[in-house]
């Protein structure tokens with residue numbers, strides 16, 4: 001037990017420490033320790049991406065989320081070896097990065113197909129047909145609807161993961177979905193079949209409904225958004 005550091009050492013100076021919560025408790029070390037870069041086979045592109053992210057922050061741990069995105073984009077999911085490689089570049093323990101990855105739903109800790117479809121079923125999207133949209137994506141892929149609504153399900157051929165998801169922060173597109181990190185909406189159930197066919201055919205997915213095709217915030221107002229002009233606010 002001499003190897004362990006008292007938990008008080010991890011509490012910021014000046015903050016009150018409740019003895020009831022800390023007395024007798026000890027911070028557990030990571031048995032894997034910090035891997036050496038020479039001990040992992042980290043692809044150069046992954047290492048360079050992580051190093052560029054680290055250079056943007058005064059505390060290199062702040063690059064944990066960009067580093068995990070880089071791992072996920074490299075391997076399709078946050079593989080144990082990918083996390084070890086990122087940990088070696090960042091000189092943190094793999095357990096530290098795993099704890100970050102397991103906290104956020106958008107990081108995948110198991111294989112999840114070549115493409116991922118996240119269908120928002122939170123309140124704004126649900127009220128505008130989010131459940132029906134998830135039904136349609138499951139029908140288009142053959143993914144199990146029950147599993148898709150509770151953590152995600154792979155398509156029948158294993159190439160596409162479909163998952164119901166909490167608010168993706170694009171409620172004005174309701175009902176919306178993300179396909180391989182790009183946002184689309186408002187969507188009709190019929191769009192699901194089209195999107196999956198385009199995805200499988202290597203075509204651009206729903207170009208007319210992609211968020212990137214929309215006017216950027218603060219950009220020129222080319223035409224009025226009907227959803228805004230039709231709003232009956234107190235000043236209209």
Ligand code: FES
Pocket residue numbers: 120121122123124125126166167168169170171172174176
């Ligand atoms: S409720 Fe669907 S994006 Fe916010």
